[in-house]
Each structure stands twice: as C-alpha cells, then as structure tokens.
Amino acid sequence: MSEIVLYDYWRSSAAYRVRIALELKGVPFVRAPVNIAQGEQHGADFAALNPQHLVPALAIDGHVLTQSLAIIDYLDAKYPDPPMVSADPVERSRTLAQALTIAADIHPLDNLRVLAYLRERLGQDDAAVATWYRHWIAEGFAALETAAPAEGLFGGAAPNMADVCLVPQMANARRFDTPLGAYPKLVRIDAALRALPAFERASPDAVGPPA
Template structure:
C-alpha cells in the first residue's frame, strides 16, 4: 500500500493526521503544500483536493480529504491501535468530543479565516489574537468539562480526542491563551508529547529552527 500525505508543517489539521499515522506505524511519504506561498491554490493541487486545503491522503492513487475521514480510514486499514471505538455509542461519544476541536474550534482560527479577518475587516494583530483566544478558550472549556482526571480520553492509550487535542493546545500557546483553567487537558497534552509518535510529527521536527 502506497500512502502519500499532502501536508504543511504548521497546519494543525495535518499535524493530527501525522500523529495518527505514526501511532499506527504506517509508512507514508510526505509532500509539502506551502500554504503561505499559496501552493494549495495551484491547479495541480486543486486536482488532488477540490477544497484546496491540507491534509489530503493518497492511498494507492485514491484521495481521502478531511482529517476525521482520514483517521477513520486509518482505523480500518491499520486496526491497532484503535483510535475510534467500535461500539456504536462509544464511537458517537468519542467523535462528538473530537468534533469540538475539529469542527467548532480549529476552523475559526485557521490561516484562511484569519487572513479574511485581516483583509475584509481590517483586523490587526491584537484583534486577531483576541479572536483566536476567544474561540480556542470556548472549545477547550467544553472539552475540559468532559476530560478524564487520569489517563487519556482513550483510557490507558490515546484515542482520536487525544490526537486532535495536541495541535489545538499548540495553537492555544501560539496565541498566548492562559491554559491554567484546563489542567486535565494540559496533563494529557504533556503525556502525548512524551510519545515518539507525537515527537516525530511535531512542526519543529519537520522544520527545525
């Protein structure tokens, strides 16, 4: 099986997919799509992903877009370790928690949204930071209220919620959000960063200073 990940080192959506691929021990080739250079808008990449976003995973020439769909496919193709429970109720509950980040938090502070705020509404750096802090804070507060006091969201091993949390905490720090109100989440993030799968996927690993 040949896997090619269309990726950007600083993308939190791509970061979560890299973590999942590493946890699965999947062998893949990374191809950078430089979002700052607008490579995602090029005709060649639009043929890969009509949304012109990263990540996109090619599987033997067939393309899967959207990080949740990619991770769900990985669970089927590489069943161990499982990131989304098989039990229907637990599966629904787990996806709901992951969607707090994937659907309701991260999209509001990704690059294209912040560019639009600057271009269309004249938002300066302070306003952009305030916007990001607000929406990240709301998302993390909802997740903290449902976080385990011990272990991972996945129990003794990470699941998809733990995977998507890591890039979101990275973004929270980037926008200087006070993380003191989120002790369970910061504990989980710290535990995740101790894993090789996370260390190898980090932006600073792909693009050393």
C-alpha cells in the first residue's frame, strides 16, 4: 500500500483540521509542506495536484483529494473509528452545521488570499486587516457559543467534526488577539481538546514552520 501524503502548511487551519482527523483515526501519513507564505501553492507542481492552489491536498489510494471537510468525510468513510459525525441524521446535520459555521462562514473570509487582497488591492493597513479578521471570528463564535454544550465536547465524550474545526479556528483567534471572554464554552472545549494527544501531535507547534 502506498504511503498517504498530506500536502499542507503548518499554520493553515484547513490543513490543521485534516492533521487532527488523521491523528484521531490513527492513520499513518507523511507531510509534504507547501510554503503558502512564499507562494509555493502557485507553482506548477502543486497546481497540477490542486488547481485551486490551496492546501490541504491528500494523496491517498491513488487519488488526490482537496477541501478539508471533503477529505475528512473520505477518511470517515474509509476509517470509521472514531466517527466524525453521528449516524443519526439530525445529529449529523447539527454537527455539519457547526463545522461549516467555521469552515464555510468564518475561515473563507479570513483566509490568506483574502487578507492579501485587502492589503495589496484595497490598500488596507495591518490594523484594518486585523479588525476585519476579528469581526468575522466574533460573528461565527457568537453562534457557536450558543450551540455549544454546557458540558463535554461538541461530540459529547469524544471529538467530532465540529471539534476538529474549532481548535484550529481558536488558534487563529488567539494569533490575532481576538477577545474570547464572550465564549466561555468554546474556550473550555478548546482547552479540553488541545490536551488530547491527537490534537497535540497535529498542532502547528508540533509540526513547526518550514525549514
């Protein structure tokens, strides 16, 4: 069986999600770092893997998969233990909605290419960009805080897809000095998750920046 290769960037929250899922499921993989801060995602070799020029991409079973939640869905189908979504249709829908609040509503507005457009094309300074960043995190976190359980994780006793999405977004929030006092349940869940070995191994601090 050929090795599983994750094309990622250490601080990409989308790639971070996939690393967490792989670690939770105990799937061996090797990293192929793509330095998006230096534009390596626009090189011909990586563009041939992912025409969107985005990380992550996962080479697995003779295929190259893209989009973090689509990759996690594939992993969940191939390696069902532990599950990332419930078999119950209502609970599955709720988990996906929570995950998409981050992956579809917060993250795309705060992605590297959007921030670069704000700076380079619209002439916004770092302070304005940071204000933009924090605004969209606050919008999404307010909704997630309401949906978060009073005890336990989003997945109850074990992490689910919403938990996998939360930790990278919380890391982004802290990196941009986003006030988190209004989200005590999210802070609690994030702290509990980051203490788990799989989350520790997948963290940007563990994988480190490109050499």
